[in-house]
Amino acid sequence: METKTRTEYSARNTTVALLSRLTAIIMGYLLRVVFTHTLSESYVGVNGLFVDIIQVLSLSEMGVGTAITFALYRPIAEGDTEKQKSLMKLFRQFYRAVAVIVAVAGALLIPFMDVFIKDYENVEHLTLIYILYLVNTVCSYLLIYKKTLMDAHQLLYIGTFYQTMSWVLQDVLQIFVLVVYHDFILFLLINIATTVLCNVCISVRADKRYPYLKDKDAAPLTEQEKKGIFSNIRAMLMHKIGAVIVNNTDNLLLSAFVGLASVGGYSNYYLLIGSVRQMLNQVYQGITASVGNLGVTEDEGHVRQVFEAVFFIGQWMYGFAFICLFELLNPFIEISFGKQYVFPDVTVFVLCVNFFLNGMRNATLTFRDSMGLFWYDRHKAVAEAVLNLGLSLLLVNWLGLTGVFLGTLLSMALTSLWVEPYVLYKHGFHKSCAGYFGRYILYVVVIAAGWLATDWLCRELVVVGINDLWQILTGRLVLCIVAPNAWFLIVYGRSREFRFLLGKAKTLAKRHR
Numbered sequence: 236m237e238t239k240t241r242t243e244y245s246a247r248n249t250t251v252a253l254l255s256r257l258t259a260i261i262m263g264y265l266l267r268v269v270f271t272h273t274l275s276e277s278y279v280g281v282n283g284l285f286v287d288i289i290q291v292l293s294l295s296e297m298g299v300g301t302a303i304t305f306a307l308y309r310p311i312a313e314g315d316t317e318k319q320k321s322l323m324k325l326f327r328q329f330y331r332a333v334a335v336i337v338a339v340a341g342a343l344l345i346p347f348m349d350v351f352i353k354d355y356e357n358v359e360h361l362t363l364i365y366i367l368y369l370v371n372t373v374c375s376y377l378l379i380y381k382k383t384l385m386d387a388h389q390l391l392y393i394g395t396f397y398q399t400m401s402w403v404l405q406d407v408l409q410i411f412v413l414v415v416y417h418d419f420i421l422f423l424l425i426n427i428a429t430t431v432l433c434n435v436c437i438s439v440r441a442d443k444r445y446p447y448l449k450d451k452d453a454a455p456l457t458e459q460e461k462k463g464i465f466s467n468i469r470a471m472l473m474h475k476i477g478a479v480i481v482n483n484t485d486n487l488l489l490s491a492f493v494g495l496a497s498v499g500g501y502s503n504y505y506l507l508i509g510s511v512r513q514m515l516n517q518v519y520q521g522i523t524a525s526v527g528n529l530g531v532t533e534d535e536g537h538v539r540q541v542f543e544a545v546f547f548i549g550q551w552m553y554g555f556a557f558i559c560l561f562e563l564l565n566p567f568i569e570i571s572f573g574k575q576y577v578f579p580d581v582t583v584f585v586l587c588v589n590f591f592l593n594g595m596r597n598a599t600l601t602f603r604d605s606m607g608l609f610w611y612d613r614h615k616a617v618a619e620a621v622l623n624l625g626l627s628l629l630l631v632n633w634l635g636l637t638g639v640f641l642g643t644l645l646s647m648a649l650t651s652l653w654v655e656p657y658v659l660y661k662h663g664f665h666k667s668c669a670g671y672f673g674r675y676i677l678y679v680v681v682i683a684a685g686w687l688a689t690d691w692l693c694r695e696l697v698v699v700g701i702n703d704l705w706q707i708l709t710g711r712l713v714l715c716i717v718a719p720n721a722w723f724l725i726v727y728g729r730s731r732e733f734r735f736l737l738g739k740a741k742t743l744a745k746r747h748r
Contacts, residue, residue, distance in 0.1 A: 241525035242743055244389035249521030251392035255399040256514035262406040264571075266413075267506050271572050273413045281361070282502060285368045299329050300383055302467035305607045306460075307387040308527035319384065319445075320453040325464070326380045334376040341369040360420065367423035371430055378434040381441035381448060389524040390444075394437050395517075401433035470610040477616025481623045481643060488627055488639050500576045501636075503568055504583070508560060508590050515552050515594060519545075519601045526605040538602070539664045540735070546598040546674070547732035551723055553594030554682035559715040561587045561686070562693045566708045582637045589644050591682075592652060595675070599655045606663050615654040622646035685722040689715060 270282070303326045310318035345362055382394040408425045412418055442448055456464070489501060522545065529538055561583060569577050578586075603609060623646035630638030653672075660668035693711045727733045 241389070241528055242739055245522040245525045246743055247521075248389065248391040248395075248524075249518050251395050252517030252521045253514060255395045256510070256517050258399055259402050260510040260514060262403055263506060263510055266406045266410055267503065268571055269410050269413045271503070271576075273417050274419060278419055281364060285365055299326070299333075299468050299471070300380075301471050301604050301609070302464055304383055304387050304524075305467065305527065305604065306464055307384065308524075308605070309531050311387055312528055312531050316447055317454060320447050320450055321456050323380070323384055323448060324453040325456060325461075326383065330376045330380045334373045337376070338369065338373045341365075341372070364419065364423065367420070367427065371423070371427045374427060374430050375434070377431075378438035382437050384445060384448070385437075385441055387524055387527070389528065391521060391524065393440060393444075397433055397436045397440070401429045401436075404432075405429035467607065467609060470613040473613040474609060474616045477618075477620040480620035481646065488631055489636065500578065503572050503576050504564065504578065504586060507564060507567065508586060511556050511560065512590060512594065515556060516597065518548070518552065519597045523601055523605055526602055530602075530606045535664050538606075539666065542598060542602050542659075542664075543674075544732050544735050544739075545601070546671075547727075547730070548736065549595060549598045550675075550678040550682065551727070553591050554678070554685065554723070555715075555719050556594070557587050557591040557682065558686045558689050558719045559712075560590060562689065562711045562715050563708065566704050566711070570704050570708065578636070582640065585637055585640045585644060589640060589647070592644070592647055595678075596651060596655060599659050602663065603655060603659050606659075608658055608662050611662050612654050612658040615650050619646050619650040622649055681723070681726050682719075685719040688722065689718045692718060 270278075303322055306322055307319060309315075310322070345365065348361055348365065385391070385393050405425055408429075409422050412421045412425060526538075526541070529541060564583055564587075565577050565580070603612075623643055625642075626645050627639045627642030630642045632638070634641065656668050656671050656675075660666050660671060692714045696707055696710045696714075
């Protein structure tokens with residue numbers, strides 16, 4: 236079998252993942268434009284709201300995927316097939332149970348639809364629509380657990396390829412249905428069919444690559460092994476609860492306190508910001524298994540050096556993306572969906588800062604999860620969730636739409652931004668995290684300077700007489716691509732992290748040749 240280095244696996248996984256996410260963004264944008272212009276605002280809002288409700292129901296997964304993936308890294312590195320079989324058997328049993336729990340819990344929410352939706356009576360077939368969302372979620376748990384084994388073997392690109400093909404097929408069919416029939420029910424049925432098709436294809440590929448998945452004689456795990464796994468699952472459950480409350484209650488609050496139309500407006504911004512976030516997150520998903528392998532085979536000093544390089548990449552990516560999003564979102568939303576969907580600049584700024592701060596956490600979270608350190612900051616997740624709900628409820632009555640997003644930002648700043656790196660450095664690297672926070676402050680200052688300069692240049696476009704929306708969007712895009720990256724290159728061109736990454740790129744190019 237062909238042997239690759241961790242860098243090569245990471246490069247292939249990341250490249251395929253980025254191309255996949257770019258494809259999904261383009262197709263998702265086209266679908267959203269058609270969706271917005273063929274269905275009413277209520278359906279746009281229902282789509283965003285039900286996605287959040289389903290995310291809350293998915294708490295029953297409890298983060299077991301992360302815990303099992305971490306448990307797989309060592310047996311994979313040691314070539315222990317029997318241990319992999321045992322872990323995957325446990326994983327299969329758990330996901331089947333999750334599918335049942337989600338179905339039952341989801342059904343119990345049906346009588347309370349009027350509580351979640353302020354203008355419930357404006358949407359036809361609402362209960363059926365919700366049931367179809369629920370069925371799609373239940374189907375997503377069937378067979379997909381096998382993808383985790385391929386991901387842990389640093390073969391993320393295989394599952395990503397099948398998912399991308401299914402997304403493209405789904406979006407093309409859904410656009411056709413919306414344009415020709417304007418039928419939201421048929422739109423959702425296509426979603427279910429492609430989910431099942433994708434899971435079956437991934438399952439068949441996994442069975443072919445790892446025939447031992449079909450073996451019925453997998454030995455049970457020892458009590459000590461089970462204890463360790465379930466301890467990690469309990470920790471991940473607390474993280475999942477916190478993440479779901481922080482990330483998936485905004486639409487619920489907007490629907491309950493502001494109205495369903497605000498959910499529709501936010502869903503357009505969420506589509507664009509979320510698409511960029513998901514694309515950049517593919518970089519971290521692409522390296523996760525390699526980091527897991529690194530953690531069980533290398534010393535802490537080398538792992539910390541790689542982390543600092545990954546953190547450096549992240550601040551560049553998310554700083555650049557923050558600047559682009561703030562400057563481009565409103566003209567893009569106005570062109571694509573209409574002026575009635577445009578938010579005030581202050582609201583967009585809060586959304587973009589949220590995006591940036593969340594992105595800056597990704598390097599820490601990737602290494603924390605890959606090194607199995609999620610137990611140490613489990614209480615942080617609950618504290619953040621409580622703060623988020625409390626602050627958002629307080630601020631929504633004062634600031635309305637913006638208050639909900641500001642509550643999310645403040646709760647994160649008070650907890651995750653400092654607790655997660657503290658845990659990683661204390662329990663993973665056994666070093667002080669003072670250097671991390673020093674670099675963090677430096678990165679924020681550099682990004683802020685680049686943003687202020689770029690923002691001034693973008694506003695000068697109107698001063699020089701450019702008023703057409705398409706011209707403004709095009710001019711801002713060019714400025715956002717050139718100005719921040721030129722500034723970052725000037726500042727970081729001689730830094731240790733930049734030279735380290737440049738060396739890795741040269742080594743990878745030589746091996747490729």
